Amino acid sequence: MILRRAFLFAFVLVLALLPLLPVSEFWITQANYIGLYSLVVIGLVLLTGVAGLISFGQSAFVGIGAYTTAYLAIKFGVSPWLTLLAGLAITAVAALVLGWVTLRMSGHYLALATIAWCLALYYLLGNLEPLGKFDGLTGVPSLRLFGFSLDNRRHFFYLVWLLVIAAALMASYLLDSRMGRALRAVRSGTVMAEAMGVNTFRIKVIAFILAALLASVSGWLYAHFQSTVNPSPFGLNMGIEYLFMAVIGGAGYIWGALVGAGVMPVLHDQLQTWMPRLLGVTGNYEIVVFGVVLVLVLRYARDGLWATVEARLPRVRRRTDWADARPLAERARPAHGEVVLDARALRKTFGGLVAVNDVDLQVRAGEILGLIGPNGAGKSTTFNLLTGVLGVTSGEITLRGESIRGMRSREIARRGVARTFQHVKMLADMTVLENVALGAHLRGSAGTMRALLRLDRAEERRLFREAESQLRRIGIADLMHEQAGNLSMGTQRLMEIARALCADPTLLLLDEPAAGLRHKEKQALAGVLRQLRSEGLSILLVEHDMDLVMDVTDRIVVMEFGTKLTEGTPAEVQANSAVRTAYLGN
Numbered sequence: 001m002i003l004r005r006a007f008l009f010a011f012v013l014v015l016a017l018l019p020l021l022p023v024s025e026f027w028i029t030q031a032n033y034i035g036l037y038s039l040v041v042i043g044l045v046l047l048t049g050v051a052g053l054i055s056f057g058q059s060a061f062v063g064i065g066a067y068t069t070a071y072l073a074i075k076f077g078v079s080p081w082l083t084l085l086a087g088l089a090i091t092a093v094a095a096l097v098l099g100w101v102t103l104r105m106s107g108h109y110l111a112l113a114t115i116a117w118c119l120a121l122y123y124l125l126g127n128l129e130p131l132g133k134f135d136g137l138t139g140v141p142s143l144r145l146f147g148f149s150l151d152n153r154r155h156f157f158y159l160v161w162l163l164v165i166a167a168a169l170m171a172s173y174l175l176d177s178r179m180g181r182a183l184r185a186v187r188s189g190t191v192m193a194e195a196m197g198v199n200t201f202r203i204k205v206i207a208f209i210l211a212a213l214l215a216s217v218s219g220w221l222y223a224h225f226q227s228t229v230n231p232s233p234f235g236l237n238m239g240i241e242y243l244f245m246a247v248i249g250g251a252g253y254i255w256g257a258l259v260g261a262g263v264m265p266v267l268h269d270q271l272q273t274w275m276p277r278l279l280g281v282t283g284n285y286e287i288v289v290f291g292v293v294l295v296l297v298l299r300y301a302r303d304g305l306w307a308t309v310e311a312r313l314p315r316v317r318r319r320t321d322w323a324d325a326r327p328l329a330e331r332a333r334p335a336h337g338e339v340v341l342d343a344r345a346l347r348k349t350f351g352g353l354v355a356v357n358d359v360d361l362q363v364r365a366g367e368i369l370g371l372i373g374p375n376g377a378g379k380s381t382t383f384n385l386l387t388g389v390l391g392v393t394s395g396e397i398t399l400r401g402e403s404i405r406g407m408r409s410r411e412i413a414r415r416g417v418a419r420t421f422q423h424v425k426m427l428a429d430m431t432v433l434e435n436v437a438l439g440a441h442l443r444g445s446a447g448t449m450r451a452l453l454r455l456d457r458a459e460e461r462r463l464f465r466e467a468e469s470q471l472r473r474i475g476i477a478d479l480m481h482e483q484a485g486n487l488s489m490g491t492q493r494l495m496e497i498a499r500a501l502c503a504d505p506t507l508l509l510l511d512e513p514a515a516g517l518r519h520k521e522k523q524a525l526a527g528v529l530r531q532l533r534s535e536g537l538s539i540l541l542v543e544h545d546m547d548l549v550m551d552v553t554d555r556i557v558v559m560e561f562g563t564k565l566t567e568g569t570p571a572e573v574q575a576n577s578a579v580r581t582a583y584l585g586n
């Protein structure tokens with residue numbers, strides 16, 4: 001922590017002193033450009049590095065910010081501070097529309113859409129008469145602050161870097177928040193995040209708009225710095241360069257944005273100066289070398305330059321300051337024995353295949369129901385129907401008397417159903433505590449604005465208090481500051497259970513929790529499940545490990561070829577000859 005603080009202090013000190021030192025105008029100008037790029041790339045860190053959404057079109061949002069201020073300031077003499085607001089508003093609307101159309105699509109559609117959008121805006125700007133076509137607009141007035149002109153590059157430097165530091169701070173606040181955890185969770189797909197109650201589409205749109213707004217601020221500054229705008233810096237080439245800056249610097253890190261935005265232009269410039277001298281010939285050889293350097297960085301420092309620095313810095317342990325935080329509100333518990341989940345004639349077909357064939361099952365409060373069957377019997381499909389990951393073909397599902405048929409995962413989660421996954425789904429680079437706190441997403445309410453302004457600390461303390469108490473309940477609280485990716489498979493599965501418990505569920509669905517566990521870990525798991533049942537929780541357990549199932553369940557439903565074969569106590573199921581033939585083989 002001390003090292004990181006010292007580093008930050010030194011960085012801010014250098015920034016504060018740089019314009020006062022006898023540094024050449026060239027380097028001050030270069031630093032100003034680096035600041036402008038940094039703003040865009042910080043947005044890309046949120047969008048691409050954290051949320052995993054690739055955009056080639058950030059330069060178009062820079063263009064909106066730049067053209068809005070240039071046009072309004074030149075044609076109507078509007079104050080640049082008002083044009084900033086106008087630019088941000090137009091950018092937000094453009095990003096909202098573009099995001100709304102494309103962010104529901106998975107895969108490469110967003111990347112393609114941002115390319116198309118960037119090209120379209122470039123040609124639009126270049127063809128509009130009032131915007132001066134490809135010649136652009138000249139005579140953008142310089143900024144004034146408290147009657148003080150910022151046309152001097154050294155004065156402008158302070159404004160740019162103040163905004164960069166503010167953006168970097170706010171982005172890091174966001175990442176360390178309820179919304180930040182949700183944003184990180186969408187990177188590896190939406191199923192886990194939705195199961196935690198996250199509206200993944202909404203959070204993607206928010207990230208897209210935030211990144212666009214940062215680009216727009218950069219464009220606003222650019223227009224007043226250059227005093228002229230034309231379409232060329234807002235085209236696809238620059239969009240690609242911004243993405244390169246993010247990747248080279250380290251797309252997963254805020255500091256990586258600053259490194260990438262600094263290294264790329266400086267390297268480009270230096271190569272441009274030195275290559276003709278070294279080779280003795282002129283030509284664009286620097287671009288060839290530049291390309292080779294980029295490939296090498298991508299090959300040998302995949303996670304970007306900052307990742308190599310980060311790996312050498314000591315990890316900061318979160319300060320445990322939540323002991324006296326107010327506990328989160330809990331939902332009303334069903335009475336022991338009450339039917340919590342009731343599925344009737346549940347059916348799912350995939351084309352001609354009947355994966356789940358009119359299955360009935362009930363789970364009561366305070367019992368563990370096992371769902372077993374050979375491979376391909378339809379257990380996972382049933383699990384996915386109950387949790388809203390798949391839609392039912394026919395049948396009815398009620399949770400405490402309310403129909404949840406056709407609801408999305410997050411709506412079902414909100415009603416008290418929490419789950420774990422057959423293949424553990426977690427955020428490997430976050431701590432155990434942060435992973436578990438994600439489970440309490442629906443029990444908090446702090447949104448993006450509160451996170452950006454760091455006004456969410458009281459709620460965060462409550463969420464972490466809950467996360468720690470669930471880890472304690474499961475018996476792994478001593479690991480809360482560990483990175484989740486470093487845990488053994490067994491502990492990761494326990495962590496998933498703690499995360500599910502953080503949602504304060506009425507019903508817990510466990511999908512093969514014993515898969516890949518060692519004998520001792522299975523025993524520990526059985527102990528945890530018994531304890532949870534004794535606390536009144538209802539559990540549906542899909543599991544292949546027969547010892548565990550027979551040991552902990554109260555009743556078992558057996559499936560074969562999508563159909564319910566039988567249902568009964570472990571002893572009845574073990575004695576059933578049809579089950580023995582179909583499932584156990586003898």
Ligand SMILES: Nc1ncnc2c1ncn2[C@@H]1O[C@H](COP(=O)(O)OP(=O)(O)OP(=O)(O)O)[C@@H](O)[C@H]1O
Pocket residue numbers: 350353354355373374375376377378379380381382
């Ligand atoms: N998305 C899908 N599209 C087509 N068929 C599917 C799909 N998901 C599952 N199936 C089929 O439905 C049947 C039931 O599969 P399911 O995964 O539910 O079985 P399972 O009992 O969970 O098996 P396992 O124990 O191996 O996980 C299988 O024949 C499977 O191939």
